[in-house]
Amino acid sequence: MLSKDQTGSPLIDESNSSGSAGGGIVLKKGPWTSSEDAILVEYVKKHGEGNWNAVQKHSGLFRCGKSCRLRWANHLRPNLKKGAFTAEEERLIIELHAKMGNKWARMAAHLPGRTDNEIKNYWNTRIKRRQRAGLPLYPPEVCFQALQESQQIQNTGGINGGDKVHHDLLQTNSYEIPDVILDGFKANQDAFPYVPDFPNLSTTSMLMKGFGSSQYCGFMAPTMHRQKRVRESPALFPGYNERNGIPLFDQIQDDTGDKIAQSFGLPYPFDPDPTNKDPLPFAGMQGSHALLNGNFSASKPISGPVKLELPSLQYLETDLGGWDTSSSPPPLLESVDAFIQSPPSGTVQLECLSPRNSGLLDALLHEAKTISSGKNHLSDKSANSSTVTPGDLADSCLNMCETEWEDYGDPISPLGHSTTSIFSECTPISASGSSLDEHPPAETFPGCSVKAEPVDQVWTPDGEKETSTQLDFSRPDVLLGSNWIDQSTGGPKDQAMMNDAVASLFSDDFGNNYKNMASGTPTSNQGWGLGCCAWNNMPPVCQMSELP
């Protein structure tokens, strides 16, 4: 141990001291000096780690045990890696965060020599940077993988596995990006890993934000301990259950949702505290779409072998749980449409309060429910008490994800988050004539059986056509309602009406793009995808202008 003389008497710096050890001893706070470090190292060498409160007693170090532990863990313990994160580490951090959320300690366990604090700082810095740049937090392949793993969890009966299953998955380091994705992706991702250069992707960023960290955008409920999580309370959505016949989320295994949510780094469900007066459920919706969209609408990373298909509603005709297993890869590419299907009539009003508006996992669940009900809705809607199965949910998520891989442009807005946040989740109906049909959300178009055409054509996203219009979607559902399809023809219900309505509400640019989309002309807005359904039920309080 160094003597005070040797170390310049750093033990007590009165000018920088605060606090007390209870016995009148003033404990130092603030930056550690090298001499303090030496003392601590010496102490640990002698006595080992732990019993940190004894450090002060035995070493004369005027630091609280907490501070000592932190200093040791973050700076002094051996085998600590110093310096910048390597590319591999960064990739891992991103992947882990996509799966775990802000579980820094757990993430650190996967990064030998790195501390949770280091990772946390790195991530927060990255968040800020990417937020500012309007870039997505997660690369699409990471999102997809997270989804895939969620599905794997469910498929392996991990519904009740809780974190354990999830953790096990992580332990396997199964971070391989699905080939189906990377076949095409890697080819174009020299600069990969996780931060693909998506010049046109800025609008998806918002959707990426809010993952598990309240500081991302502020609209996400903070990560909560499981013990604190309370299942969705009917009080939050009064009448939701009874009137809609749609099961509340407590009908779904909590662990399932939890795991999935964690796969996204999401708190699940959204702030469930019924006493919480903060209207986060809705405020968080944007973030939620960040989830659905931002994660998956990674612009156009795929080219080549990946089969890209426009969403199809075909599955609605089939048993939801009975994907055509003859095709491979299965249902993933074919079910996105589920999310663009309008809810069955009669549910619209209620869904203004539906949990999907939370934007979190429950939103997915709700969408899955919509899918489920969509295949047989109307007829037995009222009797529909089907519970969304985890598999359904996962499929839906995955399908969404894959759809988002489609090569489409982003209706980028300098707002960064806005347009894509919303629209990239809207299914690009098709270039074959199907188009959106504007309708008020109160109007429904049951029997969604639109068959989307495969996306065979490759078009260049009109990334230059960015709208800088400040969009104010007091009722985005008006525009984004998924009920724009004539169910009988699969085409636009009233294209002119829709176009006019859109043009009137959007900027000219935006409206024009929209019109182009409606007419099948590829534009940057063709990527409007999955979000329709979710936004379809967006409460009026959500306005794009409120986005950062």
Next chain:
DNA sequence: AATGGAGACAACCGCATGTCG
């Protein structure tokens, strides 16, 4: 040269959890 913003990093704080008597 001065200044302000952003990034990087370190450290603290509050709370939750685990352990032990």
Next chain:
DNA sequence: ACGACATGCGGTTGTCTCCAT
């Protein structure tokens, strides 16, 4: 079962440096 204590974790804040203006 309970409380005290130690530890762990995540969020937040403070400080320093760099860089553009």
